[in-house]
Amino acid sequence: MGDNGxxxxxxxxxxxxxxxATLGLATTTACGGDSGGSGGGTxxxxxxxxxxxxxxxxxxxxxxxxxxxxPKIKVKTDFQDYVAFWEKFQTQAAGGNPPDxxxxxxxxxxxxxxxxVLLDLKSQVDAGNLSLENFRAGVEKxxxxxxxxxGIPVGSNTMSLVIDEKVFEKAGIKPKAGWTWDEYxxxxxxxxxxxxxxxxxxxxxxxxxxxxxxxxxxxxFFTEDGLGFDEADLTEWWQDGYNRVKAGIIxxxxxxxxxxxxxxxxxxxxxxxxxxxxFTVRYATEGDSxxxxxxxPTTDGKETGQYLSSLMLSGSARTKHPKEVAQFIxxxxxxPEVGKIMGxxxxxxxxxxxxDAYKPADAPxxxxxxxxxxxxxxxxxxxxxPHPAGTDTVEAAFLxxxxxxxxxxxxxxxxxxxxxxxxxxxxxx
Amino acid sequence: MGTxxxxxxxxxxxxxxxxxxxxxxxxxxxxRRENLAGYLFMSPWIAxxxxxxxxxxxxxxxxxxxxxxxxxxxxxxGFDNFTKMLDDPRWQKSVEVTAKYVVIGTPLKxxxxxxxxxxxxxxRRGQAFYRAAFYAPSLIGASVSVGFVWxxxxxxxxxxxxxxxxxxxxxxxxxxxxxWVLYSLVALTVWQFGAPMVxxxxxxxxxxxxxxxxxxxxxxxxxxxFWSITLPMISPVLFFNVLLETIHSFQxxxxxxxxxxxxxxxxxxxxxxxxYLYQKGFKEAQMGFASAMAWMxxxxxxxxxxxxxxxxxxxxxxxxxxx
Numbered sequence: 001m002g003d004n005g006x007x008x009x010x011x012x013x014x015x016x017x018x019x020x021a022t023l024g025l026a027t028t029t030a031c032g033g034d035s036g037g038s039g040g041g042t043x044x045x046x047x048x049x050x051x052x053x054x055x056x057x058x059x060x061x062x063x064x065x066x067x068x069x070x071p072k073i074k075v076k077t078d079f080q081d082y083v084a085f086w087e088k089f090q091t092q093a094a095g096g097n098p099p100d101x102x103x104x105x106x107x108x109x110x111x112x113x114x115x116x117v118l119l120d121l122k123s124q125v126d127a128g129n130l131s132l133e134n135f136r137a138g139v140e141k142x143x144x145x146x147x148x149x150x151g152i153p154v155g156s157n158t159m160s161l162v163i164d165e166k167v168f169e170k171a172g173i174k175p176k177a178g179w180t181w182d183e184y185x186x187x188x189x190x191x192x193x194x195x196x197x198x199x200x201x202x203x204x205x206x207x208x209x210x211x212x213x214x215x216x217x218x219x220x221f222f223t224e225d226g227l228g229f230d231e232a233d234l235t236e237w238w239q240d241g242y243n244r245v246k247a248g249i250i251x252x253x254x255x256x257x258x259x260x261x262x263x264x265x266x267x268x269x270x271x272x273x274x275x276x277x278x279f280t281v282r283y284a285t286e287g288d289s290x291x292x293x294x295x296x297p298t299t300d301g302k303e304t305g306q307y308l309s310s311l312m313l314s315g316s317a318r319t320k321h322p323k324e325v326a327q328f329i330x331x332x333x334x335x336p337e338v339g340k341i342m343g344x345x346x347x348x349x350x351x352x353x354x355x356d357a358y359k360p361a362d363a364p365x366x367x368x369x370x371x372x373x374x375x376x377x378x379x380x381x382x383x384x385x386p387h388p389a390g391t392d393t394v395e396a397a398f399l400x401x402x403x404x405x406x407x408x409x410x411x412x413x414x415x416x417x418x419x420x421x422x423x424x425x426x427x428x429x
Numbered sequence: 430m431g432t433x434x435x436x437x438x439x440x441x442x443x444x445x446x447x448x449x450x451x452x453x454x455x456x457x458x459x460x461r462r463e464n465l466a467g468y469l470f471m472s473p474w475i476a477x478x479x480x481x482x483x484x485x486x487x488x489x490x491x492x493x494x495x496x497x498x499x500x501x502x503x504x505x506x507g508f509d510n511f512t513k514m515l516d517d518p519r520w521q522k523s524v525e526v527t528a529k530y531v532v533i534g535t536p537l538k539x540x541x542x543x544x545x546x547x548x549x550x551x552x553r554r555g556q557a558f559y560r561a562a563f564y565a566p567s568l569i570g571a572s573v574s575v576g577f578v579w580x581x582x583x584x585x586x587x588x589x590x591x592x593x594x595x596x597x598x599x600x601x602x603x604x605x606x607x608x609w610v611l612y613s614l615v616a617l618t619v620w621q622f623g624a625p626m627v628x629x630x631x632x633x634x635x636x637x638x639x640x641x642x643x644x645x646x647x648x649x650x651x652x653x654x655f656w657s658i659t660l661p662m663i664s665p666v667l668f669f670n671v672l673l674e675t676i677h678s679f680q681x682x683x684x685x686x687x688x689x690x691x692x693x694x695x696x697x698x699x700x701x702x703x704x705y706l707y708q709k710g711f712k713e714a715q716m717g718f719a720s721a722m723a724w725m726x727x728x729x730x731x732x733x734x735x736x737x738x739x740x741x742x743x744x745x746x747x748x749x750x751x752x
Contacts (some may be wrong), residue, residue, distance in 0.1 A: 001666035087711050115500040257695035258605030259584035393713050409696045429498050
C-alpha cells in the first residue's frame with residue numbers, strides 16, 4: 001500500500017467521523033401549503049373528509065351533481081383515513097390553511113372552535129344560503145355549541161351492539177331490549193362454554209360505551225370542561241374487564257391486535273362488538289357469518305344511555321368563499337339525489353328529503369334503519385354528552401391504556417392513574 | 430462528505446495571507462471576485478440550509494422551553510418540558526424500546542456485515558453478483574413499501590408464523606405480539622447489512638497481503654490472523670460503521686410506524702423515541718414537549734458519540750507509525 005494511501009485514509013475516516021458527529025439530527029418539520037386559487041369567475045373550494053374508497057366514490061358522484069347545478073363553483077377534494085385526516089387537518093389549521101369545507105364530528109367542535117378554526121354558519125343561514133329546514137328530530141342540534149352553529153349534520157348514528165347471529169343462536173341467546181349487563185356477560189360465558197369462542201372483542205376500552213354505562217348510572221364521561229367520573233369508577237370498570245379477559249369471555253387482546261385492521265368479530269374470534277351502528281356495514285364485507293344489531297345492555301332494565309350523534313359538514317373560518325361553502329353544504333345535506341348516492345354510509349340521512357329519497361335495499365342498511373327506529377321507539381334516547389376540547393386525545397388514550405391494561409402490561413391501578421393524568425393534560429391544552 | 434472536508438483542509442483558501450509578499454491589486458480583486466462567485470454558486474445551498482435546517486432548529490430549541498400547541502402563541506415554561514418528560518411513563522417506555530433496538534440491532538447488523546464481507550473479500554466466481562445481491566436490501570430497506578412487506582411477512586398466519594408454527598412454536602405472528610414485534614424491526618434493520626458490508630469490504634481490501642504472509646510464516650492460524658491483523662487493520666472502518674449505525678438506529682421511525690400500522694403498538698411495544706415524539710407533536714399538538722424530546726435525543730446521541738470517540742483510543746488503530 002502506498003505511502004500516501006494510509007495517511008489519507010486515516011484523515012478521511014477521522015474527518016468523516018467528526019462530520020457525522022456534528023451533523024446531528026434536526027427533527028423539526030417545516031410545513032407549507034397551497035392556497036386554492038380562483039379565476040375566470042369560477043370559485044374553487046377545497047373539501048376534505050375521512051373515510052375509505054367507497055365513501056370517496058359516493059362523494060365524487062355527489063360533487064359531480066353539485067358542479068352541474070353550480071357551474072361557477074369547482075370542488076377540489078382530498079381524503080384520508082380517520083387518524084391521518086385529523087393529523088393533517090390539525091397541521092393545516094395551525095398553518096392557517098384548512099380546507100374550506102370538511103367532514104367533522106362532535107368530538108372536534110369545541111377543540112377547533114376554541115382555536116377559531118370553525119365558521120359560524122348562522123349568518124349564512126340568515127342570508128338564505130343554507131337551510132335548516134327538514135332535519136329529523138334528534139339531530140338538528142348536534143352542531144350547535146355555545147349558541148354558534150359550527151356543523152351541519154349529514155347523518156345520525158348511535159352506539160350499538162353488533163352480534164354474530166349464528167353464534168348467538170347456537171348458544172340459544174336472544175338479546176332483547178332492556179337486557180342487563182349481567183345477562184350480557186352470562187351470555188358471553190355461555191358462548192365460551194358452548195362454542196369455545198370468546199364473547200366480546202373488548203368493550204372496556206371504548207370510551208363511548210363507557211359513557212353509556214356512566215349515563216345509565218346518572219353520570220357521563222365528560223362534563224362541560226372535564227371528566228364526569230372518578231378513579232374509583234374507572235378502576236371498577238377496568239378491573240372487571242381485566243378479570244373477564246382472564247376468564248376467556250373477552251377475546252385475547254393479542255388476537256385482537258393480530259386481526260387488525262379486520263375486526264375480531266368478522267375474523268370469527270368473537271361473538272359481539274360494540275360500535276357505531278353506521279359502521280356495521282363493514283362486518284358483512286369482512287366476515288363470512290351473518291351479523292345483526294342488538295340492544296345496548298342496561299343497568300336498570302330500561303335506560304341504555306344512548307343518544308344520537310352525527311357526522312357533520314363544517315366550514316373554515318378563514319375561507320374566502322363562505323357563501324359557496326354554505327351552498328355546498330346545503331346541497332350535500334338536502335339534495336335527494338345525493339341522499340340516494342350516499343346512503344347510510346355516514347349514518348342515517350339527517351334531512352327528511354334525503355331520508356325519504358333513499359330506501360335501503362340491502363340487509364345491513366335496512367338493519368341500521370330499523371335499529372335506530374327501534375331505539376327511538378323505545379324512548380331511551382337522551383341528550384348528547386358534552387364533548388370538551390381534547391376529547392379526541394382522551395378517546396385515544398382511553399383505548400390505548402385499556403389495551404396495555406388488558407394485556408397485563410400495566411396494573412389496573414397504574415393504568416387508571418395514567419389515564420387521569422393524560423386526560424387532565426389533554427383537556428387543559 | 431469526508432472527502433469534501435479533507436480537500437477543504439488541504440487546499441487552504443486561495444486568498445490566504447501566505448508568503449505572497451504583495452500581489453498586485455488586480456490579482457487581489459480577482460481573488461475576491463472569485464470568492465464572490467463561489468458564494469453565489471453556493472447560495473441555493475446556503476439559503477436552503479438557513480431556511481430549512483438552521484432556522485427550524487433554532488425555532489425548535491426555543492419551543493423546547495415553551496408550552497406550544499400550534500394554535501396559541503408559545504408560553505415560556507423553562508425546563509418544565511424536560512422535567513415532565515422524565516416523569517412520563519410513556520417517555521420512559523420509548524427510551525427503553527429505543528435502547529433495546531439500538532443495543533440489539535446494531536451489533537447484530539455489524540456482525541453480519543463483517544461476516545459476509547469476510548466471505549466476499551475472497552476472490553471467487555460471481556463475486557460481483559453476490560456483492561450486489563447482499564447490498565440490494567440496503568437500497569430499498571428504508572422505504573415504506575418494505576415496511577408493508579415486513580408487516581405482511583410477520584403477521585398472524587403469514588410466512589414467518591406458519592414456518593414457526595410448523596416447528597410447534599406458535600406465537601401468533603410477531604406483529605400483534607407485544608413481546609415479539611420489536612424483533613421484527615430488528616430483523617428489518619439487520620437485513621439491511623449491505624451498506625456497512627460494502628464499507629467493511631473496502632477496508633478489508635486495503636489490508637496489505639504481506640502482513641498475512643508474514644504471519645503465516647510465523648505459524649499464525651486463521652483465527653489468530655483475523656484477531657491480530659485483520660481486526661486492528663480495519664478498526665478505523667469498524668469504528669466508522671459503529672458510529673454510523675448507532676446514530677442511524679437511534680433515529681428509527683419509518684419501520685416502526687409502518688409495521689405497527691401507525692400506532693407504535695401493540696401496547697406501546699414499538700413506541701420508539703421518534704414515534705412518541707411524532708405522536709406528541711402531531712397527534713396531541715404538544716409541540717413544545719415534542720421539541721424538547723428532539724433536543725433530548727440530540728443530547729443522547731451526542732453523548733453516545735462522545736463516548737465512542739473517547740473509547741477509540743483504546744481499540745482503534747490508525748496505521749501511521751510505520752511511515
